[in-house]
Amino acid sequence: MRRTYHAAAAVAICSGLFTTPAASAAGSVSARLPATPAGQVLVVQANLQDSVRRADARDTRDLDNFARRLAERAPAAPDALLLTEVLGPGARHLANVLSRATGQRYRAEVAGERSAFLPDGAVRQNAIILNTRTMTAAARGGFERVQDEDQAYVVAARRDGTLRVPLVAAHPGGDPAPAAALLADRFAREDGVTVLGGDFRAGRCAVPARDQTIGCEPQAFWGDLTGPRAYTDAYFERGDAQARPHSGYVFARGDVLKAAIDTDMPDVSDCKAAFDAGRSHAADRDCRDAYYADEPFGWALLGAARDEQQSVIPAKIALDHCELAVRTTGVMARVVNNSGAPLSRPVRVTAPEPLTAAPEQATLDVPAGQAANVVVTVTAPRDTEPGEHRVTVAIGSTEQEIPVTVTEECVEPKAYASSFHAGFGPELAVDDDIATHWHSEYQPPHPLPQSITLNLGETKRISAVDYQPRFDGNLNGTILDYKVYLSTDGQTFTEAADGSWAADARLKTASFEAADARYVRLEGTRASGGPYLSAAEVSVR
Numbered sequence: 085m086r087r088t089y090h091a092a093a094a095v096a097i098c099s100g101l102f103t104t105p106a107a108s109a110a111g112s113v114s115a116r117l118p119a120t121p122a123g124q125v126l127v128v129q130a131n132l133q134d135s136v137r138r139a140d141a142r143d144t145r146d147l148d149n150f151a152r153r154l155a156e157r158a159p160a161a162p163d164a165l166l167l168t169e170v171l172g173p174g175a176r177h178l179a180n181v182l183s184r185a186t187g188q189r190y191r192a193e194v195a196g197e198r199s200a201f202l203p204d205g206a207v208r209q210n211a212i213i214l215n216t217r218t219m220t221a222a223a224r225g226g227f228e229r230v231q232d233e234d235q236a237y238v239v240a241a242r243r244d245g246t247l248r249v250p251l252v253a254a255h256p257g258g259d260p261a262p263a264a265a266l267l268a269d270r271f272a273r274e275d276g277v278t279v280l281g282g283d284f285r286a287g288r289c290a291v292p293a294r295d296q297t298i299g300c301e302p303q304a305f306w307g308d309l310t311g312p313r314a315y316t317d318a319y320f321e322r323g324d325a326q327a328r329p330h331s332g333y334v335f336a337r338g339d340v341l342k343a344a345i346d347t348d349m350p351d352v353s354d355c356k357a358a359f360d361a362g363r364s365h366a367a368d369r370d371c372r373d374a375y376y377a378d379e380p381f382g383w384a385l386l387g388a389a390r391d392e393q394q395s396v397i398p399a400k401i402a403l404d405h406c407e408l409a410v411r412t413t414g415v416m417a418r419v420v421n422n423s424g425a426p427l428s429r430p431v432r433v434t435a436p437e438p439l440t441a442a443p444e445q446a447t448l449d450v451p452a453g454q455a456a457n458v459v460v461t462v463t464a465p466r467d468t469e470p471g472e473h474r475v476t477v478a479i480g481s482t483e484q485e486i487p488v489t490v491t492e493e494c495v496e497p498k499a500y501a502s503s504f505h506a507g508f509g510p511e512l513a514v515d516d517d518i519a520t521h522w523h524s525e526y527q528p529p530h531p532l533p534q535s536i537t538l539n540l541g542e543t544k545r546i547s548a549v550d551y552q553p554r555f556d557g558n559l560n561g562t563i564l565d566y567k568v569y570l571s572t573d574g575q576t577f578t579e580a581a582d583g584s585w586a587a588d589a590r591l592k593t594a595s596f597e598a599a600d601a602r603y604v605r606l607e608g609t610r611a612s613g614g615p616y617l618s619a620a621e622v623s624v625r
Contacts, residue, residue: 116187117161119218123246123387124341125163128154129281129334130381131255132178135169135200135209139362146359147178150376155185157346158383162186164240165213166253166281166334172196175211182213189216194225194236194253202234210236210253210282218243230266233257235282237271247388248276260284261305268313268335277338277386280315283379287329288320291506295327295405298397298414299459309335314420314455316393318343318384321418326398334384341387346380353378392427393420394479400487401475403439403464406496408537408603409574411464415441415486417479418457421450431458434476439464439488441475448479466494499622500537503530510536513619521554521620523561533567534617535607538624543572547598549581549606552621553589561618562587563608568594570601577605587612 120126132150134141147170154162165182167175175195182190193214200209206229214221225238236253250271256263264284272278289300302310309315315335320326322343330345352375355367359375367375395418403411417431429448435441439462446458462475473488501510501522508523513536524534540546553562565584569577581596594606604624608617 117155117158119188119215120160120163120385122242122244124385125219125242125247125249125277126158126160126383126385127251127279127281127334127336128158128162128165128381128383129167129332130165131168131283131332131377131379132170132174133360133377133379134174135171137360137362140360141171141174141198141362143359143362143364144174144177145364145372146376147174148181149374150381151178151181151185153346153349153374153376154182154381157344159342159385161188161215161218162383163215163218163242164249164251164279165190165211166236166251166279167211167213168253168255168283169200169209170195170211171198171200171209172211173198175213179213188218190214191216193221193240194227194238196234206232206234207257208234210234210255212236212238212251212253214238214240219249222248228252228267228270230254230263231257231259235263235267239271239273241276248273249386250276250278252280252282254280254282254284256284259305260286260303261308264305264309264335265313268309268315272313272337277336277388278315279334279336279338279386280309281332281334283332285331287331288317289329291504291509296329298326298416299461310455310457312454313337314422314453316340316420316455318386319345319382321395321397322384323382324398330379332379332382334382336384336386338389339387339393341385343382343384345382349380350374389420389422391421391423393422394418394429394482396477396479396484396486398486400489401462402489402491403462403468404489404491404494406466406494408500408539409466411466411468411490411494413462415460415462415475415477416457417446417448417460417477418455419448419450419479420455421452424452426451429480430478431460432478433460434478435462436473436475438468439473439475462488464490466496496539498539498541500539502534502536508618513622514538516621518552518555518620521556521618523554523618524616526614526616529615532611532615532617533607533609535605536617536619536622537603537605538622540602540604540624543600543602544624545598546570546601546604546624547596548625549594549604550621550623550625551585551592551594551606551619553592554618554620555589559587559589560613561616562589562612563592563606563610563617563619564612565608565610566594567607567609568596569605569607570599571603571605572600574603577603
């Protein structure tokens with residue numbers, strides 16, 4: 085009977101059939117949450133932002149709200165919680181409240197003191213809570229100091245003996261790359277599911293943006309963990325929130341069955357100040373009963389690693405973003421090799437007209453104990469009729485169909501750049517603010533020519549481009565030799581003007597014979613200070 089229950093529960097969790105009870109009051113729910121089945125663990129990650137201010141730490145209403153929200157949103161009773169920015173008393177309080185909310189029994193297995201600041205100057209503000217009905221500490225836990233901040237760890241195991249789970253609650257204080265590498269190597273095990281979760285204070289993409297594209301250049305820590313070290317970013321792979329910038333992660337050396345981020349958490353940012361001051365009673369009632377942090381928690385349902393794990397990310401896509409009159413998005417094909425020998429897998433992508441995919445074919449050569457991926461760009465003309473399509477991605481002999489929606493609208497940025505340095509994107513050259521500026525990449529420098537292209541939104545008759553160099557007293561990147569190109573379709577550009585400008589911060593103009601254009605490109609072939617460009621504002625008339 086026990087085996088039958090576990091099998092049914094596993095199917096229910098993975099297919100999302102569990103319904104979670106609604107909360108009736110802080111710390112209580114109207115029914116019990118089911119336990120996870122044998123061979124699986126449900127891990128929750130959250131930055132509770134409750135450790136720095138003493139008054140905030142004493143006011144536990146946000147922890148009560150978190151427990152209630154978690155009981156409402158989780159598909160089963162969590163087996164482990166990896167928490168950052170919470171003190172020892174707060175972690176123990178949360179364990180008690182969560183026990184009442186779920187009908188399980190939770191204990192703060194690893195937790196700090198009453199202050200986050202230790203006598204030696206280090207910081208200790210991470211905690212690990214275990215569900216003692218389903219989990220036990222197989223080895224004594226503690227703290228590993230990395231970058232003057234103590235990271236919590238414990239080797240846990242399911243009480244039924246089906247899975248060992250080394251757990252780390254990580255909150256690196258500096259560059260997350262060396263911290264992640266150290267922790268991954270320190271606690272990785274071959275006979276269990278190693279979980280490295282926490283707030284890494286950095287997004288997945290190296291260049292911050294509102295939308296994190298599938299094919300963006302990843303941060304070093306992310307690329308290292310999900311490549312040579314064969315961890316899987318649970319939220320990215322199974323969480324259906326690939327485009328959302330966030331700094332919380334659950335990295336697992338194991339099989340990610342399902343994951344989610346609390347992305348529809350209510351917007352209660354207005355009462356953050358009251359909670360931070362320990363005065364939650366002064367907040368608006370709706371906010372007072374909902375706020376737990378200004379970053380959402382997430383969860384991942386994990387199982388033992390398989391010898392080979394294949395995935396196509398995301399599970400569905402929308403062609404709702406345009407670049408130079410072309411709808412474009414990305415799909416990643418990924419293979420994790422947990423076997424003891426290298427493997428090679430061909431990747432083939434088939435897209436129906438008018439969609440295209442590039443590359444259509446690739447090969448993933450994956451060393452033993454590592455992972456590899458290829459990003460495929462899926463495109464369609466901007467004026468493609470709205471509708472539904474399917475792209476087929478085959479990894480080896482396994483095929484997966486990805487639904488593709490061509491939307492009514494296609495969002496297109498006002499400006500593009502051949503390159504840009506993080507924090508100095510091309511949108512800053514079209515924001516009507518000369519105090520901000522676009523700067524092409526300079527770490528490392530990208531060779532000239534570089535360019536910025538304006539999207540006018542519609543075809544217009546123009547005869548001049550105005551260029552305002554950066555206005556902060558630094559002339560680095562000021563364009564000295566230029567060319568202007570025009571296009572009506574974003575694909576074919578015709579040169580309209582060229583010339584030279586003085587190395588100063590005065591407004592400059594390139595004039596040419598009036599012509600129709602929707603896209604206008606200003607290219608710099610020589611610039612002040614080095615092989616890079618900058619612009620405070622670029623406009624046309």
